[in-house]
Amino acid sequence: MSESPLITPRTLKGFRDYLPAAMLQREKVIATAQRVYRSYGFSPIDTPALEFEEILLGKGGEETDKQMYRFEDAGGRRVGMRFDLTVPLARFAAQHIADLGTPFKRYHIATVWRGENTSRGRYREFMQCDFDTIGTTAVAADIETGLVIHDLFHALGFDAIAIRVNNRQVLTGMLEKLGLADRATAILRALDKLGKIGREKVADEMMQVAGATASQADDVLRLSELKGSNHEVLAAVENLLDGNERGLAGAARLREVLGGMAAAGVPDERVKLDVAIARGLGYYTGVIFETFLDELPDIGSVCSGGRYDNLAELYTKQQLPGIGASLGLDRLLSAMEELGRVAKVATPAPVFIPFFDGARLHDYLRLARGLRSHGLGVEVYPEPKKLGQQLKYADRRGCKLAVILGSQEFEGAKCQVKVLATSTTHEVDLAAPGGGAWNAEVAAEKLAAKLAELLAAG
RNA sequence: GUGGCUAUAGCUCAGUUGGUUAGAGCGUCGGAUUGUGGUUCCGAAGGUCGAGGGUUCGAGCCCCUUUAGCCACCCCA
DSSP, rough: OOOOOOOOOOTTTOOOOOOOOHHHHHHHHHHHHHHHHTTTTTTOOHHHHOEEEHHHSSSSSSSHHHSSEEOTTTSSSSEEEESHHHHHHHHHHHHHHHOSSSEEEEEEEOOOOOOOOOOOBBSSEEEEEEEESSSOOOHHHHHHHHHHHHHHHHHOOOEEEEEEEEEHHHHHHHHHHTTGGGHHHHHHHHHHHHHHHHEEEEHHHHHTTTTTOOOHHHHHHHHTTTOSSSSHHHHHHHHHHOOOOHHHHHHHHHHHHHHHHHHHTTOOGGEEEEETTTTTTTTSSEEEEEETTTOOOOOOSEEEEESSSSSTTTOOOOOOEEEEEEEEHHHHHHHHTTTTTTOOOOOOOOOOOOOOSSTTTHHHHHHHHHTTTOOOEEESSOOOHHHHHHHHHHHHHOEEEEEEEOHHHHHHHHHEEEEETTEEEEEEEEEOTOOSSSSSSHHHHHHHHHHHHHHHHO
């Protein structure tokens, strides 16, 4: 053995290992997102983790520079790691739109990196699950974005959600009307904190940081504090925006989006017009979505998106408007964990076969393969240990069924199937029609049907 | 990035005003007449007290530095 000191095993701040139970959960959510996105015709793409620095620095400000992982590669090129999937999409679209044609619908599920501070559900390496429709300004694309969000959470088992919808045009119109258009960013940044710090402090910030008057701040807040049903709020918004073309157009668009989602079958209570949300200041120009879980609203938006006028303007002269949204996978998983919605399963194989009779290894292996060919996940224990220990192992990993086959069972061409959660056992006859000795293929055929039935039941 | 709190076994924690070989519960592993787990009983393994330095006769405990985590703020393209 080496005498050299051990290297402490550790991971970088904000970077994590995923143990099997956590990884299975991640993969499940990812698979669900893929399924929903694909069901709407969004196609998968991927782009490099590393891009030329100039591509990524294009639009951001100082914060971007600070948060982005940047370095010089071995060839002396300035490169950076992607910090979201939208900028790479812009570059990708500018480069390939001629081949892709419009409208272009893509989804992209991938890891991104930001060197920012960590907190609950926020890490330096995390995953985004984006879907976007580019090359069209049609309202149908706006509506469809909302539908995807809705269906995604439904598929994930969350029906108690609030998809908050707004339109930047409404806010912009209001600010124009108040003569605050030149300070929009500062005003909206303050407004976005409404739910968090309260009306007084928001008004203070608008006055101090953005130089608004008390009455201007009050007018902005009045807009965002309208109460009532979506339709009532919308009517009141239009009233307040009277005379401002941009704002009224934004309100009309919202009316279409809400109407479209309702017409497509989304229950009204899951969609909430919220004139205060103002995220994505840098590039959203139209409809905005933010999604909150009713059971855990404090964790923040778990799926955000919106419409942008010109995604790829830095990289091409071609106009590429679009709309999309992104599931915050890590934040959602954090929420699911807090809500106790994470199954404690550490194995993808629901069926467990103890290595019971030490002389029958080959029979176990053949039977397991036969079951797998019927689409079942099957694990065979590698050592002929005591049965109790093997069952304990299976239970701890979260296997659902144990197929118990000892010399007696081989003798009689049968087996016991034990449901581990309830401890109930079912005897299954595995003999060929007309009786006969043990036959792995016949046994697999008959057993697979029974196992599938039990798995479906439990 | 700023401020505060925390760091003792795999996990959750105890550890008296600094004083001998640092403890518990859970978990893990082994066993309780040899074909059935999650309950019980017995036993075992497992910690240079996050890391580095300092004060002291003596540091898990006090001081400094560092790393990581938690909370708040800033920010979130």
